[in-house]
Amino acid sequence: MKFLRNLFLFITLFNTFLFAQFEKNILILNSYHRGFLYSDNIIKGIENSFYKTDEIDVNVLYMDYKRVNQKGYLNKLLELYSLQLKNKQYDTIIAIDKFAYDFAIKNKDKLFNNIPLIYTGIETLSEKLPLNHYSVLSKRDITENIKFINRVMPKLKKLYIINDSLSYEKTNLLVEEALKDKRKRFEIEYIEKSTLEEITKKFSTFKRNEAIFFIKFYEDKTKKLNKDNQIERLIHNIKLPIFITDDLFLTKGVVGGKLVPITKLGNVSGKLALDILAKKQNNLKNNKIYIDYDYKFDSLKLREFNISPYYFYNKYEIINKPLDFFQRHRDLLEILFLLFPLLVLLVIGLLHNIYYRRKTENLLKERIEFDETLLNAIESPIFWQNSEGKIVDFNTKFCSMIDIPAQNLYFSRLKKFRTNKYVGRLLEVLEKYERNPQKYSQFTFVNKNFEKKVLLIKQATYKNDGIDLGLVTIFTDITKEIEIEKEKERNQEFLIQQSKLAEIGEIFSAIAHQWKAPLVEITTIAQESFYANGENNKENESYVKDIMTQVKYMNDTINDFQDFIKPSNKKTTFDIYEAITSLLKIVEHNIKFNYIKVDITLKENTNVRVYGYRNEFMQSFLNIINNAKDELVKKDFKNRSIKIEIFNDQNKLFVNIKDNAGGIDEKNIENIFNPYYSTKESGSGIGLYMAKVIIEDKMHGKITVRNTKVGACFTIILEQN
Structure with a gap:
């Protein structure tokens, strides 16, 4: 037994020794931090290239260059890595981006002497590479992307170029060169010093024949570094077509373009490391590898902005595209191939049938595209639900109405989005409509632009061979x-x-x-x-x-x-101060009899001339004065007062009428301008309503009311020429 135990221990130690001899160690120097999408995708590509081998051990050092760029930081990194790598021997080093590469070059004698070094990144290296150094490079193709935008948007009027200050100087000359012959065709606006909030606000609404060329925006004008998820939200909230230079945010709401494949950079770098370890790298020209670009587009965004790249480019990749016939029928085709020896004749018949079916599908596709264009041209929001209550189709107006992306709606129940305030409102009115269509067919809706709309609901079932297939809902504005x-x-x-x-x-x-x-x-x-x-x-x-x-x-x-009681037949320019003092002269005895003190304050240099109906304005003013007087008379106290202030603000004339009668009950204050609504037992409820009609509809002004600490304050605002 002792002999067998010693033999087993010997075999285990021998295998461990052999494995240690054949295992290779690769160090990845990452210029950035974990969670930074660009470098994480490169590392993902590197690790994918090692997937088929167990003989590679990878170690990643995060240098956090973007977030910690302070004096003395490089020296601290050198001290840290000297301790960390002291007893570790690496066979190859991969440096992600220029910061890591420059650090490795500068400290190669102290840390990485005679170790093969691979540089990978979007920025190119202008200098000749030293011996035993390699690079996997790509560069943003500014020129081709601008040409592409010019082709696919022939009616383009304005192009916004978003490029942060970190990369602006490096790409500015390329952008200017690419735009040399384009400035006459469309307007250019650079956005390099801004913030996420400013850009989101600027592009929160769709503008026809305008587009964005998004290069980079990792640093805003306050030198704050933007996170990847913040940039994703920015892209999602922009309502213009966005063209990009790399595939980092391809699935986040952009159209696409001629893109640098970031993961592919890492994949090729990993394969090069394997070739170096196997000594198969000698056929490289100048020790450099250049990565080809990929034309990639998002099908949903192409459809949303009616952009078609198909006539200009043969090789491209479409993401988010609908499944084709073979993808939908994959299982069936596999069964047919398994049964092929017995079903040759059947397959021939099926192929013949497929030919005509594809022909019919093409015709149907054209019809669907026509119907979709027609549907999206309709101003009313429309959506279809199947018999299970799932949404099967809709137009862009419906997406805009509830502020939910199209890809999230397909075959989802509307109740799934109940937490969305717009959907919650729709579900509420639809549930009422189902109970009583006649009573609840009309409702108010506040959209994402804070516009209050009155909508009419109309629903109809659609059938096939007499069977109900679902429900169509139309909201007419x-x-x-x-x-x-x-x-x-x-x-x-x-x-x-x-x-x-x-x-x-x-x-x-x-x-x-x-x-x-x-x-x-x-x-x-x-x-x-x-x-x-x-x-x-x-x-x-x-x-x-x-x-x-x-x-x-x-x-x-x-x-x-007699002059006051006459209605005004037409608008005139009149003096507000004179009109108010004339009115107060008429009611002077009634005011004094009730021991009410009236003070008028006319601020210096106030322009009191307005255009409107003088007598009707005086009647409106009289209504407010009489209401104040009635409330003051109810109160048994001294120092009853009405204060009138007249002043200008931003080319408008303001008139404040304040009393000290204690104010208006909060439950009534929202309704006092409504017709036939009165807080008085014998009141008609027409006085303040007519005042609102005269001030707002006839004189295009504004009348409001609020409570102060001592009473009510009515404010009349009138436009001035």
């Missing part, structure tokens, strides 16, 4: 029609109000005419009495003067009120 109806109602109210005021004006004119004659008689009688008496003393003269003053005041008041 009737906002303009509703606004037109409301405008008609407001105009009708306005005309009715003017008609009433005209009738009141005629009645008051008759009354005024009847009053003026007695006032003249009173004046004559007073004068005759004074002169007939013959006693021209000061007391009698003062008595007559008092009578004459009161008669003149009554006559002026009648004239002022």
